[in-house]
Amino acid sequence: MKISHPHSTPPNLPPIFTKKLLIIVGVVTAGIAGFSQMAISQPLPVPSVPSIPNNSTNESIPIPVISPPVQPTIVPEIRSSADLWRTPQLVYTLKGHNTSVDSLIFTPDGEVLISGGSYNDGEIKLWEVQNGKKIDDIRAQRTSVTAMALTPDGKILASCGEDSGLNLWNWKTGDYTDHFKEHSSNLLSLAITPDSRTLVSGGLDGIRLWDLWQQRPIYTLARFDNQTYSLAIHPDGDILASGHKFGSIKFWNLKTGQLLNRISAHSRSVDGLEFTPDGQTLVSASYDRTIKILNLKTGKVNYTLSGHTGRVWDIAINPDGETLATASRDGVRLWNLRTGELLTSITAHSDWVHSVAFSPDGSLLATGGFDQKIRLWQIPIVGGGE
Numbered sequence: 001m002k003i004s005h006p007h008s009t010p011p012n013l014p015p016i017f018t019k020k021l022l023i024i025v026g027v028v029t030a031g032i033a034g035f036s037q038m039a040i041s042q043p044l045p046v047p048s049v050p051s052i053p054n055n056s057t058n059e060s061i062p063i064p065v066i067s068p069p070v071q072p073t074i075v076p077e078i079r080s081s082a083d084l085w086r087t088p089q090l091v092y093t094l095k096g097h098n099t100s101v102d103s104l105i106f107t108p109d110g111e112v113l114i115s116g117g118s119y120n121d122g123e124i125k126l127w128e129v130q131n132g133k134k135i136d137d138i139r140a141q142r143t144s145v146t147a148m149a150l151t152p153d154g155k156i157l158a159s160c161g162e163d164s165g166l167n168l169w170n171w172k173t174g175d176y177t178d179h180f181k182e183h184s185s186n187l188l189s190l191a192i193t194p195d196s197r198t199l200v201s202g203g204l205d206g207i208r209l210w211d212l213w214q215q216r217p218i219y220t221l222a223r224f225d226n227q228t229y230s231l232a233i234h235p236d237g238d239i240l241a242s243g244h245k246f247g248s249i250k251f252w253n254l255k256t257g258q259l260l261n262r263i264s265a266h267s268r269s270v271d272g273l274e275f276t277p278d279g280q281t282l283v284s285a286s287y288d289r290t291i292k293i294l295n296l297k298t299g300k301v302n303y304t305l306s307g308h309t310g311r312v313w314d315i316a317i318n319p320d321g322e323t324l325a326t327a328s329r330d331g332v333r334l335w336n337l338r339t340g341e342l343l344t345s346i347t348a349h350s351d352w353v354h355s356v357a358f359s360p361d362g363s364l365l366a367t368g369g370f371d372q373k374i375r376l377w378q379i380p381i382v383g384g385g386e
Contacts, residue, residue, distance in 0.1 A: 086344050
């Protein structure tokens with residue numbers, strides 16, 4: 001099998017995939033009730049507590065008899081899963097890109113790490129997570145690979161770049177399947193709905209939606225007056241958040257295309273957005289060097305995380321919903337999302353860090369830098385009993 005090149009004269013590339021990937025749909029659904037009818041600043045309805053039955057007949061109510069335990073129960077101290085990331089351990093250093101590593105994603109089964117290069121290194125490279133070896137590479141974009149997305153069912157890989165091209169591959173077979181040319185400017189972000197059917201692309205000329213099953217355009221959600229730097233889809237699949245040039249975040253109903261709300265979150269471009277797995281929190285990052293933790297239930301910012309010395313290039317939320325990784329010129333910072341506490345800083349890269357990604361099981365963190373390297377980190381391996 002040969003991998004098709006996304007452009008007019010496809011070169012003969014080596015086979016892309018050596019094995020089929022398991023299909024894991026890891027979607028945590030946590031819908032926001034009535035979100036399409038209310039502004040995000042309004043609190044969501046909270047289920048009422050069931051009332052105590054009225055014993056109007058004065059009949060005696062049987063009380064269960066609970067025998068005391070033979071020995072007192074010792075409750076161990078419960079640590080936040082974020083605490084495990086206070087001392088990350090380096091597993092591998094992966095080398096192969098000729099420029100900055102602009103984008104990183106794991107496959108749904110966590111077996112393969114996919115990386116995208118920058119500027120004149122518009123290649124996608126595949127790495128086996130178990131041993132850190134490179135599996136293959138693809139010439140994906142003419143310039144940089146600014147963003148990638150893989151459907152939750154593990155069937156379609158999408159990539160985009162500053163060349164305005166949007167390319168699709170069949171992940172299982174390695175076949176190049178389509179190239180969308182409707183965008184006319186830099187593409188900066190991609191997002192896919194939990195049902196693996198709809199792809200959303202965002203760039204300097206706005207936002208477009210694509211049907212991945214039919215591989216055709218659906219509609220244009222926003223145009224040039226909505227220069228888009230980041231996208232995130234809520235776990236319920238109906239709400240899209242988009243980050244824009246002058247610091248605003250907009251919320252859209254994907255089914256109707258309706259703009260639900262707009263908030264002024266940052267003073268400069270919002271280049272990172274991600275929902276927590278439970279759908280209750282949205283994390284945003286900006287050129288203004290800050291990260292904001294927005295409570296979607298109250299519509300208020302829980303925390304503003306600061307300390308990075310430059311633009312925040314990328315963010316990633318661990319599947320545990322408690323750990324946040326942020327990348328900037330001073331390295332990677334790990335945060336406790338519940339408390340806003342800085343857990344640790346990773347400064348192993350010799351240059352700015354451009355991309356971060358957690359594995360689906362939350363045990364690994366990949367970081368990609370301007371030093372052309374990818375580093376793979378894991379939580380400390382705990383020994384035997386105490």
